[in-house]
Amino acid sequence: MTWSGVIREYRAHLPLSADVEPVTLFEGNTPLVEAPRLATALGVTGRVLLKYEGANPTGSFKDRGMTVAISVAAAAEARAVICASTGNTSASAAAYAARAGLRAFVVVPEGKIALGKLNQAAMHGATVVAIDGSFDAALEIVTGIAKTSNVIVVNSINPYRLQGQKTAAFEICDALGCAPDYHFLPVGNAGNITACWMGYREYRERGITDSRPQMMGFQAAGAAPLVTGNPLHNPETVATAIRIGNPASWKGAEAARDESNGVIDAVTDDEILEAYHLIASLEGIFVEPASATSVAGLKKMSLEGRIPQDMTIVCTLTGHGLKDPTTATESSPPPARAPADLERVRDILAI
Amino acid sequence: MTWSGVIREYRAHLPLSADVEPVTLFEGNTPLVEAPRLATALGVTGRVLLKYEGANPTGSFKDRGMTVAISVAAAAEARAVICASTGNTSASAAAYAARAGLRAFVVVPEGKIALGKLNQAAMHGATVVAIDGSFDAALEIVTGIAKTSNVIVVNSINPYRLQGQKTAAFEICDALGCAPDYHFLPVGNAGNITACWMGYREYRERGITDSRPQMMGFQAAGAAPLVTGNPLHNPETVATAIRIGNPASWKGAEAARDESNGVIDAVTDDEILEAYHLIASLEGIFVEPASATSVAGLKKMSLEGRIPQDMTIVCTLTGHGLKDPTTATESSPPPARAPADLERVRDILAI
Numbered sequence: 228m229t230w231s232g233v234i235r236e237y238r239a240h241l242p243l244s245a246d247v248e249p250v251t252l253f254e255g256n257t258p259l260v261e262a263p264r265l266a267t268a269l270g271v272t273g274r275v276l277l278k279y280e281g282a283n284p285t286g287s288f289k290d291r292g293m294t295v296a297i298s299v300a301a302a303a304e305a306r307a308v309i310c311a312s313t314g315n316t317s318a319s320a321a322a323y324a325a326r327a328g329l330r331a332f333v334v335v336p337e338g339k340i341a342l343g344k345l346n347q348a349a350m351h352g353a354t355v356v357a358i359d360g361s362f363d364a365a366l367e368i369v370t371g372i373a374k375t376s377n378v379i380v381v382n383s384i385n386p387y388r389l390q391g392q393k394t395a396a397f398e399i400c401d402a403l404g405c406a407p408d409y410h411f412l413p414v415g416n417a418g419n420i421t422a423c424w425m426g427y428r429e430y431r432e433r434g435i436t437d438s439r440p441q442m443m444g445f446q447a448a449g450a451a452p453l454v455t456g457n458p459l460h461n462p463e464t465v466a467t468a469i470r471i472g473n474p475a476s477w478k479g480a481e482a483a484r485d486e487s488n489g490v491i492d493a494v495t496d497d498e499i500l501e502a503y504h505l506i507a508s509l510e511g512i513f514v515e516p517a518s519a520t521s522v523a524g525l526k527k528m529s530l531e532g533r534i535p536q537d538m539t540i541v542c543t544l545t546g547h548g549l550k551d552p553t554t555a556t557e558s559s560p561p562p563a564r565a566p567a568d569l570e571r572v573r574d575i576l577a578i
Numbered sequence: 579m580t581w582s583g584v585i586r587e588y589r590a591h592l593p594l595s596a597d598v599e600p601v602t603l604f605e606g607n608t609p610l611v612e613a614p615r616l617a618t619a620l621g622v623t624g625r626v627l628l629k630y631e632g633a634n635p636t637g638s639f640k641d642r643g644m645t646v647a648i649s650v651a652a653a654a655e656a657r658a659v660i661c662a663s664t665g666n667t668s669a670s671a672a673a674y675a676a677r678a679g680l681r682a683f684v685v686v687p688e689g690k691i692a693l694g695k696l697n698q699a700a701m702h703g704a705t706v707v708a709i710d711g712s713f714d715a716a717l718e719i720v721t722g723i724a725k726t727s728n729v730i731v732v733n734s735i736n737p738y739r740l741q742g743q744k745t746a747a748f749e750i751c752d753a754l755g756c757a758p759d760y761h762f763l764p765v766g767n768a769g770n771i772t773a774c775w776m777g778y779r780e781y782r783e784r785g786i787t788d789s790r791p792q793m794m795g796f797q798a799a800g801a802a803p804l805v806t807g808n809p810l811h812n813p814e815t816v817a818t819a820i821r822i823g824n825p826a827s828w829k830g831a832e833a834a835r836d837e838s839n840g841v842i843d844a845v846t847d848d849e850i851l852e853a854y855h856l857i858a859s860l861e862g863i864f865v866e867p868a869s870a871t872s873v874a875g876l877k878k879m880s881l882e883g884r885i886p887q888d889m890t891i892v893c894t895l896t897g898h899g900l901k902d903p904t905t906a907t908e909s910s911p912p913p914a915r916a917p918a919d920l921e922r923v924r925d926i927l928a929i
Contacts, residue, residue, distance in 0.1 A: 282604075347900070356923050358918045555698075565707050565709050578723065
C-alpha cells in the first residue's frame, strides 16, 4: 500500500483539468491518533482524535493546498510564485516550487516568524523579504505585486489552496468510516476551517458520509478578530502561525460556524501553552504552539460543560513542534549536566 | 486507505508475541520521492528515489524501531526506558514513552545535540542528562545503569529496534514492486544499514522480491571508524546524528556490505553540506545534515564512474531539516529587510 499524495488520491473530488501533472511530495495521509490520556485530562468522556498535520513533508497542513496550487501554476507555465506568510505557507510554497523548478518569492513580517520556518524557505531557495509590518501588510504587498507581474499568488486567496486543504476532512471521514461529531481547529487566516467544512459538505452531498461535524474554530485571544468582529492592526500571540488581524477567509469561517451549528471562540496564550505541553507529554505528539489552540479550545468547552458525553471529537494539529524551537526551549526545563560518570548520572536520574 | 503504523502493517514479519499491543504514532509509510532533477545534478542516468524518513512523527527513521521497542517494554510492564542518543533516538524514545505512559531517561553528549532534538525529549517529559563526553561514553553509562536497574535500554542494542527499522526496506520494495539495485544510507551507529539489509534479505527469502540491492553505507569523514577500521574517541562532523566513534552495529554493517557486494566509504563535511542544499533546492526536501550523507555518497560514486547506467537507486534521508535549525541558519542567506512598502519590496525581488 503506497500513498500517492492528495491529488492522485482525491482527484475525483478536485476541480483540476486533465493536463495538470501533480507536483507532489506525497503530502497527506497524516496520522489520526486516538488520544485517550489527553481526553481524560480534558474531562472528555468520548473519543478524542488528533489529526497530526505536522507529519506532512514540510511539517504543516499547508502542503495539502500547496501541492494543488503549485501543480496548477506549473501546468500554466508560471515563471514564479509569491506569497505572504507567517511561516508555514512560505515553507511549503518554497518546497513545492523547488520541486517544480519554479522560483518562489516570500514576504514575511520581520521578527514574527518561527525560526524553523524561516530556515525552510531559505533552504528551498526562495527569495525572502522580511518587512517591517504585519502579515496582513505583507499580504497586501504580495497581491499588489501580483497584479502587475507574471507571478502567481499561492496564499489561500488562490482557490486551489483550499481545494487541496479540504482533503484533510476526506481523510478523517475515510479513517473513521463516518464524519466526527465535532472538529476543533486553530483559526488564523481562517482558510483551514473553511476548507475542512467544504470537504465535509462535499462528502455528505455525495453520500459518502451521512452527517457533518460541528465546526469549532479557536483563535488566540490576542489575535481574535472573528470573535470581536473587528480586524486588528497589531495581533499578538505566542501562536505565531495564527497571528493574523484580518483573516482572508473571514466569511468562510463564519459560514462554517453557522452552517454547522458550530462555535468560533478564543483561548489565551496560557491556555495554548498548557495544551501544547499536554499533547506532547500525554500523547507523544510535539506541535507548534498554534496547533495546540484546537485542544485548548476543546478543554475550554469541556470545562464549560458544553461537550455532550460519548462524542467523537477530532482536533487538528496544524504543524510540527520542530517549527518553533524558540518557544520549545523557553518553555521546557534545560537538561541536567554531569561528568561522564555512571554513578553521577545514576544519582541525577534517581534510579 | 488508512495506514496503521509499522507493527500492524508488518506484524507477520515481526517477532512479537500476541500480547504485545502496538504503541504507535502511525510511523512509517514515508514518501519515496522520485528525484529526477537531483539525478541529473549528480550525473546519474537511472532512477534516484529519496526515502524521506523525516516525515515520521518525531521527524526521523527512529520511530520505526521505537514503536516496536516501546510496545514490547509496555507489554513487559517496564517502569521506565533509557537511552543514549545523538538526539533522534532520544526524541523518539521520549515521544513513544509518553504515548505509553512510561518514564523516559535520556543521556546525551553535552553540546553535541541539534537544538530541535533536545527540545523534543524535554517537551515529551523525558529526564535529560547532558554528559561531558561522547555518544559512546553515554551509551556505556546507559548500559551500565540498565544492568542494575529495572529500566529497559531502547538503543539499537535492543533487538526490537532493528526489527522495526527493517520495515523501511519492506516499504521500498512494496512501493517499487521489486528491490532497488542500490540503497545508499548514512552510517553512524550502523543500526539502520544493518536493519534495512535484514529487511531486504527477509523479503527475498520469503519470495516477495527476487533480488536484493547493493548496500552503500557512507560515514562522515571525521567519524568514519568503519572506513578506517578503528574506533575513535573524538568523532567530529557537522552531521551530528552520525557523530559516533564506535558503532554498536559494526559487524552488522560489515555483513550488509559484504553479503550485498556493497560499499562502506566516507564523505567530507563539505560534500555533506553540498548535498544538503541540493536536496532542498532541487527536490523540495529539507533534511538534517546527516541525512544528506547518502546523497553525497551517491555523488561521489557517480563522479568516480562507479554507478552503471539505468539503475534504480534509493537514498535514505534519515531525518527532517527542522531537527537542526542552527546548521540551516548558518548555511542559508538571511532574509532581505524592507519597510512595508510595495515598491521597495518589488525592487528587492526584482520582479
